[in-house]
Amino acid sequence: MTDPAASRSTGYSAWRLIAEELRAEITEGGLRAGDRLPTENALAERFGVNRHTARQAVASLAADGLVESRRGSGTFVTGGAVHVHRIGMRTRLSTSIGDRHSASGRVLESETVTASPEIAERLGIAGGPVVRVESLRTVDGEPVALGAHWFDAGRLPDIATALRRTSSVTAALRAHGIDDYVRASTVVSARHATAAEAALLRLDPGAIVLVTESLDTLTDGTPLQYGVTRFSAQRVRLDIEHPPPPA
């Protein structure tokens, strides 16, 4: 890494740059669960900073649950903080992150609004009322994903009530007589969390969200649900499902 001190003038602190280097090594497998992190002295020497700065970097990784101190024996990579969300033809947030016991979802708010031109286009409707639902998904009490969902209010007038009752899109759609739906499109991007997102997902300023914009349809292609889900990038990875080769 090139002189981290040089970046101070941009408002981006040296400890943060060091934490990023270490985070990259942890998330990409150079440092694995159970591995011991170099000591603060070794990190300070490696990155050319003082020990206080190295300690700050390690503390920020600990705050994210990526490493943990064990009294008298050092700091170790936990590897336990990252959940995998599988994206495929039958993507179901409710069964994909965490198991049934540890994961839960709840509706934060819902409202019926007039469709913006963009939402109307995605839902394949001329306009009119749509139901917008905001939801928060937690695993082991830790927030992992913030969802915004849009449904055609003409087709699914009671979807918000069903979602509040069942905490599951799949179950709420079943209550409307819809037994199956498929993922038609998913676009993935990443950006810094907004202040509102950081508050709900309990993230530090500067934390990252992975954003999926997705459309679910009936098996005949009729649009059913447009969604924008923001995953905490430090807690979630997306596993893309590919069809088996034709062979």
Place this chain on the structure above:
Amino acid sequence: MTDPAASRSTGYSAWRLIAEELRAEITEGGLRAGDRLPTENALAERFGVNRHTARQAVASLAADGLVESRRGSGTFVTGGAVHVHRIGMRTRLSTSIGDRHSASGRVLESETVTASPEIAERLGIAGGPVVRVESLRTVDGEPVALGAHWFDAGRLPDIATALRRTSSVTAALRAHGIDDYVRASTVVSARHATAAEAALLRLDPGAIVLVTESLDTLTDGTPLQYGVTRFSAQRVRLDIEHPPPPA
């Protein structure tokens, strides 16, 4: 947005928080290409900051190519800076980002190394030499993706030379008699760019990379290429290909 000034003590500046809010609106379509950005005065009022801070936020969006000033008429969303990389069964970086004329790839370095246990496992080999290639992909002269690729040196001894000559994995594999390969797995995550990545991708400190870890195989499932690609999150979105519904 809640008091951005309150975040100053964390080293995360108010202008950056405002830039993130606006970036989120642009990338998720609330503000679209050609839309006029609110004036600095309007932004200052909306976010409760002074005009200088609002100007800094807009300047950082301009530096990323997301907005541009037009003399006398204001600042507008360009929408031209984001490329889409399609991920599906037949993912080809060389044809997916940019068209043939504007995009190019080049090998930064290559070496033959002993496989780490992790790389050996992914490539389905017991160990032995692997070829590691680092590549950089640009569109219109702008770097968009940094790739690390691993190949079994026993199977593909000349892959690095072929990659340097052809600048395309598809063409380099064809030179080895491999006419077809398929994507077996893709895992997507996001994190801050390391200093080295930021330098190569020409990103500011604190910028984000979308990371794909992927395995390509022959159509019979034999592992061929393991890759870790880091995309500039401000320039690239990933479009996941889903199979058509069974209908």
